[in-house]
Amino acid sequence: MRIPFLALLCACGGSSDDTKPSDSGTATPTPTEVEQPDEDLNITNVELDGECDMAVDYGGVVAGLFETYSYVNGTVADGVVPSSVLEEITVDGDCRLLKQLNPFCDPVCGPEEVCDFGTCIPYPANQDLGTLTVTGLVEDVVLEPQGSSNQYFNTEIPHPGFEEGSLIEMRTDGGAFEPVILHGVGVTQIELASMEWEVAPGEDFLIEWTPPGGEVVRSEVHVAMNVDQHGLTPIQIICGFPDTGSATVPSSLIDALVDGGVTGFPSATVTRRTVDSTEVGDGCMDLSVTSHQTPAVTVDGYIPCSPTVPCPSGLTCDPVLFICL
Numbered sequence: 257m258r259i260p261f262l263a264l265l266c267a268c269g270g271s272s273d274d275t276k277p278s279d280s281g282t283a284t285p286t287p288t289e290v291e292q293p294d295e296d297l298n299i300t301n302v303e304l305d306g307e308c309d310m311a312v313d314y315g316g317v318v319a320g321l322f323e324t325y326s327y328v329n330g331t332v333a334d335g336v337v338p339s340s341v342l343e344e345i346t347v348d349g350d351c352r353l354l355k356q357l358n359p360f361c362d363p364v365c366g367p368e369e370v371c372d373f374g375t376c377i378p379y380p381a382n383q384d385l386g387t388l389t390v391t392g393l394v395e396d397v398v399l400e401p402q403g404s405s406n407q408y409f410n411t412e413i414p415h416p417g418f419e420e421g422s423l424i425e426m427r428t429d430g431g432a433f434e435p436v437i438l439h440g441v442g443v444t445q446i447e448l449a450s451m452e453w454e455v456a457p458g459e460d461f462l463i464e465w466t467p468p469g470g471e472v473v474r475s476e477v478h479v480a481m482n483v484d485q486h487g488l489t490p491i492q493i494i495c496g497f498p499d500t501g502s503a504t505v506p507s508s509l510i511d512a513l514v515d516g517g518v519t520g521f522p523s524a525t526v527t528r529r530t531v532d533s534t535e536v537g538d539g540c541m542d543l544s545v546t547s548h549q550t551p552a553v554t555v556d557g558y559i560p561c562s563p564t565v566p567c568p569s570g571l572t573c574d575p576v577l578f579i580c581l
Contacts (some may be wrong), residue, residue, distance in 0.1 A: 262539070269488055276512055282357040282422075288580055290398060291389070293392065293423060293439075297439070298423060299422075299441045301473055304474060304530055305534065306519040307543050310341045310342060312540045314335065314336065314380070314537070314541050315333050315382070316332060316540035316543060317330030317332075317543050317544070318544045318545075319393065319544070319545050320546040320548065321546065324415070325411060325415050326414070326415045326416055327417070328390055328399065328413065328415065328417075329410075330388075330408050330409075331382045331405070331408070332383050332385055332433075333381060334380055334432070335381075335536060336539065337379070338357075338377075339356060339357065341357070343542055345485060346509070346512065348508050348509050349506055350503065351479075351494065353512050353513065354492055355490060355491045356491075357502045359371035359372060370480075370507045375481050379431060384401045384406050384430075385428040385436070387399070387430060387431075388426065389427045390425070391424070391425050392424035392440075393417050395413055395414060396481055397410050407422040416445070420444045420469065422441070423442075424439065424543075424545055425438070426439075432538075433536040433541075436536060437531050437534075438534060438543035440530045440544070440545030441475065443468070443530065443547050444468060446547050447465060448463070448465045448551060450551070452554075453551045453553045453554070454553075454554045454556055455505075455510050455554075455555055455556065456510070456556035457511050457515075457557075458511065459510065460505065461505040461510055462503075463477075463479065463505065464501065464502045465477065467499060467501035474530050477495075477499050477527070478497075478528075478529055479493070479494070479497065479503075480493070480524065480527075483513055483555050484518050484568055485522070486577070491513060491516045493509050504514050507541075520577075520578040522553035522554065524550065527546050527547070527549075528547045529545060529547075530545045530547050558581065560579060561574075
């Protein structure tokens with residue numbers, strides 16, 4: 257799934273706040289008009305191939321839950337934006353430290369181009385996938401691409417949009433690529449033990465949540481953490497944990513993250529998800545079935561600030577770092 261550096265929460269796959277797209281997609285026909293999954297498939301035997309490698313991640317579709325609504329949303333392009341391919345700095349257990357590389361082109365690229373480390377290339381264009389059908393939700397969804405953006409979205413499905421343990425299938429028919437079939441498994445809204453996180457250099461960070469209730473668990477818990485909101489040293493921690501109810505971010509990565517620089521208000525996204533993927537064209541697309549939480553994060557020893565959030569008495573807000581000094 258895509259991991260945009262300063263917009264954590266596809267996915268997947270997909271951003272991670274509670275903001276809906278402005279309009280819902282094409283209305284859904286009655287379920288009898290929609291082809292249903294192979295009756296021999298179930299959540300135990302369905303193959304889920306995981307997220308796309310960033311180097312070939314053309315995009316994908318998310319069927320997701322927020323606290324107050326459910327949605328289907330996605331785009332698939334014909335290429336990859338070079339700056340979205342993050343460099344792996346180090347690995348410790350289930351977590352990785354990743355760095356965003358900043359391509360440079362001289363002269364600068366045109367409005368429909370993007371810099372590929374010295375060379376301007378056409379900006380990847382979202383593709384028409386034809387008719388996109390998602391079954392296994394509480395109501396089947398059938399979508400067509402919207403306008404020139406070729407985005408697929410529906411934020412008006414009944415909430416919650418799917419049941420825990422439901423087999424979900426996405427199909428495309430027509431459009432730029434050969435027909436695609438991907439699968440997922442319904443997840444419940446992830447509930448964290450605490451929505452207030454404080455990370456400290458030199459200490460492991462324990463994350464706890466309510467584990468799934470079903471006998472068969474196909475989900476994982478994806479965690480993304482960033483403490484440098486102004487991109488001075490664009491690194492982040494990405495973890496993929498078994499969905500068991502608790503996991504630890506190692507102190508070695510916390511230290512490296514903080515040493516890279518703390519600016520602004522730190523952020524984190526926690527996503528319970530299943531992900532399936534397949535090749536399209538010269539790249540890859542995926543289907544993520546997700547639920548999200550965005551805990552508030554602080555770093556021990558640092559107080560964030562902004563023009564509207566002043567520092568405590570006696571401290572001054574640094575106008576570049578947005579940290580109280």
